[in-house]
Amino acid sequence: xxxxxxxxxxxxxRLSLKMALEDEGYTVKDVPTAEEGLADHAANPADLVLVDxxxxxxxxxxxxxxxxxxxxxxxxxxxxxxxxxxxxxxxxAGADDYVVKPVAVKELSARLRAxxxxxxxxxxxxPKTLRFGEIELRPEAGEVQLGEDPVHLTRTEFRLLCExxxxxxxxxxxxxxxxxxxxxxxxxxxxLVDVHVGRLRRxxxxxxxxxxHLLTVRGLGYKLQA
Amino acid sequence: xxxxxLRARVTAVFALGALALxxxxxxxxxxxxxxxxxxxxxRTLVRSAxxxxxxxxxxxxxxxxxxxxxxRGLDTGETRRPVLRREGQWFSRSADTGITDSxxxxxxxxxxxxTPGTQRVDLDGEPAFVVGVPxxxxxxxxxxxxxxxxxxxxxxxxxTVLGVAALGTTLxxxxxxxxxxxxxxxxxxxxxxxxxxIATGDISARVARDTDPDLDRLAVAFNSMVDAVQxxxxxxxxxxxxxxxxxxxxxxxxxxxxxxxxxxxxxxxxRTAAAVDLLTEEVTRFEQLVSDLLVLSRSDLPAxxxxxxxxxLVRGIARQRGLTEEQIEVTGDGSRPEVDQRRFEQILVNLxxxxxxxxxxxxxxxxxxxxxxxxxxxxxxxxxxxxxxRELVFDRFARGRAASARGGTDGTGLGLALVKQHALAHRGSxxxxxxxxxxxxxxxxxxxxxxx
Numbered sequence: 250x251x252x253x254x255x256x257x258x259x260x261x262x263r264l265s266l267k268m269a270l271e272d273e274g275y276t277v278k279d280v281p282t283a284e285e286g287l288a289d290h291a292a293n294p295a296d297l298v299l300v301d302x303x304x305x306x307x308x309x310x311x312x313x314x315x316x317x318x319x320x321x322x323x324x325x326x327x328x329x330x331x332x333x334x335x336x337x338x339x340x341x342a343g344a345d346d347y348v349v350k351p352v353a354v355k356e357l358s359a360r361l362r363a364x365x366x367x368x369x370x371x372x373x374x375x376p377k378t379l380r381f382g383e384i385e386l387r388p389e390a391g392e393v394q395l396g397e398d399p400v401h402l403t404r405t406e407f408r409l410l411c412e413x414x415x416x417x418x419x420x421x422x423x424x425x426x427x428x429x430x431x432x433x434x435x436x437x438x439x440x441l442v443d444v445h446v447g448r449l450r451r452x453x454x455x456x457x458x459x460x461x462h463l464l465t466v467r468g469l470g471y472k473l474q475a
Numbered sequence: 476x477x478x479x480x481l482r483a484r485v486t487a488v489f490a491l492g493a494l495a496l497x498x499x500x501x502x503x504x505x506x507x508x509x510x511x512x513x514x515x516x517x518r519t520l521v522r523s524a525x526x527x528x529x530x531x532x533x534x535x536x537x538x539x540x541x542x543x544x545x546x547r548g549l550d551t552g553e554t555r556r557p558v559l560r561r562e563g564q565w566f567s568r569s570a571d572t573g574i575t576d577s578x579x580x581x582x583x584x585x586x587x588x589x590t591p592g593t594q595r596v597d598l599d600g601e602p603a604f605v606v607g608v609p610x611x612x613x614x615x616x617x618x619x620x621x622x623x624x625x626x627x628x629x630x631x632x633x634x635t636v637l638g639v640a641a642l643g644t645t646l647x648x649x650x651x652x653x654x655x656x657x658x659x660x661x662x663x664x665x666x667x668x669x670x671x672x673i674a675t676g677d678i679s680a681r682v683a684r685d686t687d688p689d690l691d692r693l694a695v696a697f698n699s700m701v702d703a704v705q706x707x708x709x710x711x712x713x714x715x716x717x718x719x720x721x722x723x724x725x726x727x728x729x730x731x732x733x734x735x736x737x738x739x740x741x742x743x744x745x746r747t748a749a750a751v752d753l754l755t756e757e758v759t760r761f762e763q764l765v766s767d768l769l770v771l772s773r774s775d776l777p778a779x780x781x782x783x784x785x786x787x788l789v790r791g792i793a794r795q796r797g798l799t800e801e802q803i804e805v806t807g808d809g810s811r812p813e814v815d816q817r818r819f820e821q822i823l824v825n826l827x828x829x830x831x832x833x834x835x836x837x838x839x840x841x842x843x844x845x846x847x848x849x850x851x852x853x854x855x856x857x858x859x860x861x862x863x864x865r866e867l868v869f870d871r872f873a874r875g876r877a878a879s880a881r882g883g884t885d886g887t888g889l890g891l892a893l894v895k896q897h898a899l900a901h902r903g904s905x906x907x908x909x910x911x912x913x914x915x916x917x918x919x920x921x922x923x924x925x926x927x
Contacts, residue, residue: 422787
């Protein structure tokens with residue numbers, strides 16, 4: 250059973266979400282502060298984390314950054330704030346997805362399922378190595394190298410890279426990427442894609458400001474080329 | 476009758492003023508000139524007549540004078556025509572017969588009584604001047620009749636010139652009126668332009684300050700009025716936003732707790748289960764309401780335009796909502812307009828929701844793209860929207876009479892208001908038409924680019 254960590258300072262929201270998500274089949278651990286959440290995750294790593302942004306003490310953004318340092322656990326932000334500034338900052342900090350309160354439990358659990366599915370990896374046929382210039386990608390092994398150096402990607406970044414590599418040289422629209430990586434059939438948030446592409450570029454491009462391989466095709470989407 | 480515009484009136488006043496002034500000046504000038512010339516001319520004629528009279532008197536002193544010869548001997552120039560009346564008989568040069576009729580009897584009497592006189596007369600339809608000089612010593616009246624036709628022609632020329640001048644002055648006055656009114660109304664054009672821009676959604680439009688202090692006051696007053704209105708609108712919007720925002724956290728609890736209840740619905744006794752159903756339904760609507768209010772509270776921010784595959788978007792959403800391929804009609808050149816994707820999605824989804832609630836479900840979605848315009852149509856087979864409600868349904872919390880009659884109170888009452896706001900944010904429009912074959916057709920048109 251998947252272990253879920255909820256970091257939320259509002260007791261009522263925390264308790265109701267805990268009950269609702271337990272109904273969905275998760276083992277839920279709930280804590281009111283970022284500090285307790287980090288301690289809990291360090292002691293007993295969760296499979297998925299829900300984080301509120303406005304927390305007493307350490308705020309949600311720092312909490313996400315700290316969790317990222319510990320590993321690549323999928324993180325979903327559940328916040329009442331939905332201005333672009335907060336969304337982008339949370340994603341930049343390392344969150345995998347962002348939902349705005351009030352979110353229906355059905356929707357939330359769909360988002361969590363998509364992340365879990367992804368976290369298990371895409372699976373596939375014979376082990377193979379894909380090359381894009383200096384970038385070396387081994388989808389089955391979950392490994393990426395830039396030249397000689399191994400690159401560490403979060404699972405969402407890795408999944409995004411694999412989807413683009415799968416269609417190499419072809420353009421994938423933001424909507425297609427939202428569908429394939431995040432499981433949004435419609436109404437996904439383009440900012441999810443844009444911020445993750447930015448994060449990915451910083452890891453796999455020598456000059457992220459002038460990308461050679463992971464390219465933006467204006468008005469269409471993104472493509473990965475050798 | 477349509478009232479004339481301010482500019483037309485100003486122009487007319489200037490023109491009439493110029494006309495009155497120039498007419499008055501011209502007629503005074505004409506009168507004075509005419510008077511002076513006539514007086515001068517008459518004085519000359521009187522002097523000449525006296526001069527001639529002296530010669531005639533000398534000529535008549537001879538025995539049996541040949542009067543015609545005497546008259547012919549006068550140097551009268553071309554215009555003066557001498558005649559003489561002696562013992563009740565007229566004498567004249569042969570060329571001058573027939574002019575004696577024009578000499579008035581009153582003047583003849585005056586002269587015969589020994590008093591010289593002058594008089595203006597009519598000679599064959601032309602103005603003429605008669606000078607009568609009594610020649611007492613020889614018991615004779617001497618007259619000189621001079622036609623003033625030439626002088627009259629001069630007056631006519633003068634009148635024409637003055638008339639033309641008056642007309643020119645009037646035209647100049649009208650031109651001045653046009654210029655002055657345009658100059659004065661120019662700042663108003665700026666204000667009108669700014670007001671138009673504000674009305675079409677660009678609340679940031681302001682009037683440029685003017686260097687003229689009188690006009691600057693107008694610009695400043697207008698701008699501060701818009702500032703005040705905007706501040707008020709911003710405050711209202713912030714309040715709606717703040718309220719909605721504060722509702723989000725409790726709603727999250729409600730939503731999650733309700734889902735816990737709903738999951739156990741089947742094990743509840745029927746009465747409780749019915750209550751849970753009501754709760755679930757209302758919480759869902761409440762969520763939608765808060766989310767719509769939040770969107771609405773920022774909907775007059777400018778649209779974030781980006782090239783968007785609207786056709787793909789429409790296909791995806793329409794399919795998801797259960798429309799068949801035949802019900803999705805794609806026309807146009809398939810170009811990618813620059814629209815705000817979220818807003819566009821919401822326009823379509825809200826129109827589909829509206830069709831579900833009030834029109835028995837959408838039966839056709841049409842999307843047409845070209846480089847200038849995106850046109851989205853959603854058809855339903857419901858009762859349609861009466862013409863007098865076609866504006867009202869886009870008001871916030873407005874629900875059509877027909878809808879209320881059917882008890883259709885689900886929905887937030889904000890869906891169509893949002894559609895309109897999103898269309899306006901693109902400087903586009905939304906309209907309701909009759910669907911051929913019955914039902915309503917909602918038509919949204921958005922310019923494909925900023926400013927196109």
